[in-house]
Amino acid sequence: DLRPLDILSEALPAGGLARGMRVFQVQGLRGFQLSSSRPRALGFPASRLFIHCDRFPEEFSIIVTLRALRRPAKRNEYIFTLMVEESPSVLVGLRYAPDKLHFLFWSQERAGGWQTRVTFPNVSLSDNRWHTLVLAVSGQSFSLTVDCSVPKDVVVETPFPASLSVRRASFYLGNRRRRKGVFTGLLRQLVLLPGADATPRICHAVNLKVATLSVPTVLQDVPAKPVSNEVLKYPYETDMKVTLGARPRCSKQEKAQFWFNASRRGLYLCNGSTWVSMLEVQHRLDYVEEYQNLVTNSETMGIEVFTIPKVGLFAATANRITPPGSAIYRWADGKFVHYQNIPTYQAQSWKYFTIGKKIFLAVANFEQNERGQEFSVIFKWSRRKAKFLTYQRISTHSARDWEAFVIEGEAFLAVVNHREGNNHNIDSVIYRWNPRTGLFETNQTIPTSGAYDWEFFTIGPYSFLAVANTFNGTSTKIYSHIYIWLRGSFQLFQSILTFGAADWEVFHIGDRVFLAVANSHSYDSGMPAPSNFYAINSSIYELNITAQMFVKFQDLLTYSALDWEFFSVGDDSFLVVANSFDGFTFSVNSIIYRWQGYEGFVAAHHLPTVGCRDWEAFHTAEGSYLLYSSAKEPISKVLKLKTT
Numbered sequence: 001d002l003r004p005l006d007i008l009s010e011a012l013p014a015g016g017l018a019r020g021m022r023v024f025q026v027q028g029l030r031g032f033q034l035s036s037s038r039p040r041a042l043g044f045p046a047s048r049l050f051i052h053c054d055r056f057p058e059e060f061s062i063i064v065t066l067r068a069l070r071r072p073a074k075r076n077e078y079i080f081t082l083m084v085e086e087s088p089s090v091l092v093g094l095r096y097a098p099d100k101l102h103f104l105f106w107s108q109e110r111a112g113g114w115q116t117r118v119t120f121p122n123v124s125l126s127d128n129r130w131h132t133l134v135l136a137v138s139g140q141s142f143s144l145t146v147d148c149s150v151p152k153d154v155v156v157e158t159p160f161p162a163s164l165s166v167r168r169a170s171f172y173l174g175n176r177r178r179r180k181g182v183f184t185g186l187l188r189q190l191v192l193l194p195g196a197d198a199t200p201r202i203c204h205a206v207n208l209k210v211a212t213l214s215v216p217t218v219l220q221d222v223p224a225k226p227v228s229n230e231v232l233k234y235p236y237e238t239d240m241k242v243t244l245g246a247r248p249r250c251s252k253q254e255k256a257q258f259w260f261n262a263s264r265r266g267l268y269l270c271n272g273s274t275w276v277s278m279l280e281v282q283h284r285l286d287y288v289e290e291y292q293n294l295v296t297n298s299e300t301m302g303i304e305v306f307t308i309p310k311v312g313l314f315a316a317t318a319n320r321i322t323p324p325g326s327a328i329y330r331w332a333d334g335k336f337v338h339y340q341n342i343p344t345y346q347a348q349s350w351k352y353f354t355i356g357k358k359i360f361l362a363v364a365n366f367e368q369n370e371r372g373q374e375f376s377v378i379f380k381w382s383r384r385k386a387k388f389l390t391y392q393r394i395s396t397h398s399a400r401d402w403e404a405f406v407i408e409g410e411a412f413l414a415v416v417n418h419r420e421g422n423n424h425n426i427d428s429v430i431y432r433w434n435p436r437t438g439l440f441e442t443n444q445t446i447p448t449s450g451a452y453d454w455e456f457f458t459i460g461p462y463s464f465l466a467v468a469n470t471f472n473g474t475s476t477k478i479y480s481h482i483y484i485w486l487r488g489s490f491q492l493f494q495s496i497l498t499f500g501a502a503d504w505e506v507f508h509i510g511d512r513v514f515l516a517v518a519n520s521h522s523y524d525s526g527m528p529a530p531s532n533f534y535a536i537n538s539s540i541y542e543l544n545i546t547a548q549m550f551v552k553f554q555d556l557l558t559y560s561a562l563d564w565e566f567f568s569v570g571d572d573s574f575l576v577v578a579n580s581f582d583g584f585t586f587s588v589n590s591i592i593y594r595w596q597g598y599e600g601f602v603a604a605h606h607l608p609t610v611g612c613r614d615w616e617a618f619h620t621a622e623g624s625y626l627l628y629s630s631a632k633e634p635i636s637k638v639l640k641l642k643t644t
Contacts, residue, residue: 002194002195002196004191004198005049005194006214007049007171007173008173008188008189008190008216009217010048010049011044011171012216017032019038020039020041020042021033023218023219024186025256025257026067026186027254027255028251028252028254028256028257028272029188029219029255030218030219031065031066031067031185031186031219032173032187034174034175034182036175037179039174039176039182040172040177042174042175043170043171043173043177044170044171045169046082046169046170046171049171050166054167055164055165055166056092056161056164057194057195058138058139058160058163059137059138059194059195060136060137060192060194060196061134061136061137061192061193061197061199062094062134062137062190062191062192063132063133063135063191063193063202063213064094064132064135064190064191065130065131065132065187065188065211065212065215066133066183066187066188067128067129067130067186068096068125068126068184068185069126069128069185070098070126070127070128075097075098076096076097076102076181077095077096077097077174077181077182077183077184077185078094078095078172078174078175078176079096079174079187079190080093080094080172080173080190081093081094081176081177082166082169082170082171083169083170083172083176084167084168085168085169086168088177089113089115090104091105091164092104092105092106093176094135095181098125098126099121099126100123101119101120101123101133101144102120103118103120103135103137103142104116105160105161106164107161116156118142118154118156119154120142120152122152123146123152125146131146131147132189132202132212133146134199134202136197136198136199138160138197140155140156140158140159140160141153141154141155142154142155142156145199145203148199148211151199173187174187189214189215191214193213198213247259247275250270250271250273250275251270252272252273254272255270255271256270257269257270258270266279267279282570283570283643283644284569284570284572284643285569285570285572285574285594285604285605285643288592288607288626288640288642289642290638290639290640291625291637292637292638294315294317294329294336294635294636296629296634296635296636297321297325297326297327297634298321298324299319299320299321299611299630299631299633299634300317300319300320300613300631300636301318301319301320301349301629302317302347302348302613302614303315303316303317303318303350303614303616303636304318304350304361304616305616305618306361308359308381313330313618314328314330314331314339315328315329315331315336315627316328316329316350316352317350317629317636318349318350318363318364318629319344320346320347320631321346322344322367323343325342325343325344325345325347326342326350327339327342328340328342331620334622335638336638340387340388342379342388345366345367345368345369346365346367347363347364347365347366348399348401349363349401349614350363350364350402351364352404353404355433359381360378360381360391361381361388362379362402362404363376363377363402364376364396364399364401364415364416365396366398366399366400374395374398375394375395376393377390377391377393377394378391378392378393378394378413378440379391392440394415394431394440396415396417397418397419397420398417398419398420399415399416399418400416400452400453401416401451401452401453402415402454403416403455403456405456405463405465407463407485410432410433411433412430413430413431414428414429414431414454414465415428415429415431416448416451416452416453416454416467417429417448417451418450418451424449424473425447425448425449425473426447427445427446427448428448429442429445430444430445430446431443444489444490446467448467449469449471449473449478450469450473451467452468452469452501452502453468453501453502453503453504454466454467454468454504455505455515457506457515459513462484462485463484464482464484465490466480466482466483466504466515467481467504468501468502468503468504468517469481469498469501470500470501470520471500471523474524474526475524475525475526476500476520476521476522477497477498477522477523478497479495479496479497480495480496480501480504480517481493481495481496482494482495482496494550496541496550498519499519499521499522500519500520500521500522501520503561504516505518505563505564505565505575507575512543513542513543514540514542514543514553515540515550516538516539516541516575517539517541518558518563518564519537519538519539519558519561520534520561521533532583534581534583535557535559535582535583536558536559536560536561537555537556537557538555538561538564538577539552539553539555540552540553540554540556540575540600540601541553553600556601558577559581559582559583559588560580560582561580562580562613562614563577563578563612563613563614564577564578564615565616565617565626566617567617569624569641569643570643572594573594573595574592574593574594574604575592575595576590576591576592576593576607576615576626577590577593578612578614578628579591579609580612580613580631586611586632587610589606589607589608590606590607590609590628591605591606592605609630610630610632611631612628612629613628613629613630613631615627616628623640623641624641625638625639625640625641626638626639627639
């Protein structure tokens with residue numbers, strides 16, 4: 001029942017900081033940075049802690065929360081020391097190197113005394129992250145617990161002294177009374193708990209890396225937004241994240257950090273879960289202008305825009321004719337330029353995905369290769385050669401689309417098989433990544449009918465996969481299905497009547513979840529032909545939480561629609577549709593619809609396109625863009641969104 005002795009708090013003068021101390025906030029937590037210029041200023045007499053007895057406890061725990069910087073391998077730094085004024089020897093101390101921790105104590109049982117060092121190997125602290133250490137000492141037994149993981153136990157020949165005098169001794173924070181070896185990281189907690197192993201008291205917290213027993217008031221959390229304009233009682237410094245457009249992670253570790261979005265000229269503050277706008281210039285879409293004519297190898301059935309970290313922005317085009325096959329373009333000097341050709345066979349679409357540090361690009365091939373084999377191919381990015389290389393071939397049947405997703409930490413890849421010969425009612429396949437073999441293996445088959453597209457999405461803890469069924473051999477008026485992941489496989493969740501469905505697009509507006517289907521044409525061999533097969537409504541569905549199903553929200557007249565793409569500009573939300581054919585010509589306007597709340601989506605911009613097959617929205621430091629592919633001419637177009 002002995003009380004914790006807060007060494008860090010005791011070093012602080014009343015109502016302020018000691019000389020040589022600064023407060024920094026990193027990853028949502030504050031800590032002290034200690035100066036090496038005046039090491040003695042960071043000390044105080046041990047008698048302030050040991051009021052009734054001048055003996056160091058025989059059994060005790062030391063609790064430390066720190067953030068250590070990456071340092072040279074041979075650099076040693078002191079977390080704290082206890083030293084007698086007239087002696088250079090360390091009575092008690094804690095010292096760390098990048099991969100080990102040393103506990104030091106002075107044993108007076110031998111003539112003249114003896115310095116004992118207890119070393120804990122393989123302790124990785126120098127990673128610029130917060131860590132909490134609990135060192136428990138009892139006789140010859142020493143136990144170290146890092147972030148409440150499995151304890152490291154060491155038994156030494158020399159026990160900790162039963163009666164270690166602290167008369168005329170002082171505690172020193174982050175040093176041994178010298179400038180050499182001063183702790184360069186941040187120190188948040190340093191507590192001595194006499195007579196007990198503190199591990200059970202520490203290791204019940206939610207965030208084990210920052211579990212606390214006692215933290216100085218100046219380091220305790222404050223609200224992300226001050227309740228008034230009053231000056232902070234305890235000023236502190238923090239680091240600011242600056243990025244050109246990419247949204248960083250915002251979690252408890254990033255709490256109270258800033259992010260400056262240069263492309264939107266906005267300043268944001270992380271509140272522990274989301275970025276809160278503090279200052280932002282809101283952009284609004286004014287008009288769309290033609291920016292680049294991208295000459296492709298042949299007609300383009302699909303496009304995929306993606307970013308390879310530390311390499312750049314790319315676009316992969318799925319081209320119809322082989323050779324030369326399909327191509328990859330890289331964004332350079334504000335334009336897409338040719339980067340790599342890849343052999344494909346009437347490619348329909350690409351899918352970019354990652355597994356750990358591995359980067360992949362999968363192509364859906366519609367036709368057989370020169371040997372009469374029908375494969376779709378997964379390519380892997382080679383960092384050494386800086387290009388995509390063949391990684392795995394998978395047997396498919398007139399493949400239209402790939403979808404990559406992760407469920408419960410496992411990676412999956414789903415292919416849409418359109419038909420086998422003249423049979424459109426065949427199985428599409430879901431593959432599971434085997435980390436042992438490094439290959440995708442069949443996990444589940446799902447019956448589909450002339451399918452065109454998979455769309456994976458999550459709502460809360462639930463995972464869904466929607467398939468766009470297009471043609472069953474006699475009619476395009478068929479059901480497309482939404483599946484839900486239950487007990488290790490996808491089970492039917494809901495069926496929706498569609499008309500030659502070519503694409504699903506899921507998107508969120510606020511807390512609302514929508515699912516849009518692109519209907520391409522209405523045909524039924526047993527029914528009279530309509531006046532126009534291709535002028536047909538595409539529909540937007542909204543999730544009804546009470547009914548636990550998607551219900552129709554809005555119909556929009558489209559012309560052989562093949563794709564939807566959702567994007568945002570400022571606070572405004574948009575949908576652009578790929579209209580491909582109106583029954584007479586492939587030169588059809590594709591339309592951008594603006595979200596108008598109660599009115600739903602309202603046509604805002606009419607874009608001239610030729611055989612439009614696919615849309616992709618992307619952002620760079622220079623602005624926001626749309627890229628569309630043409631299935632009728634070897635030119636795709638980059639359009640720039642002009643804002644006010």
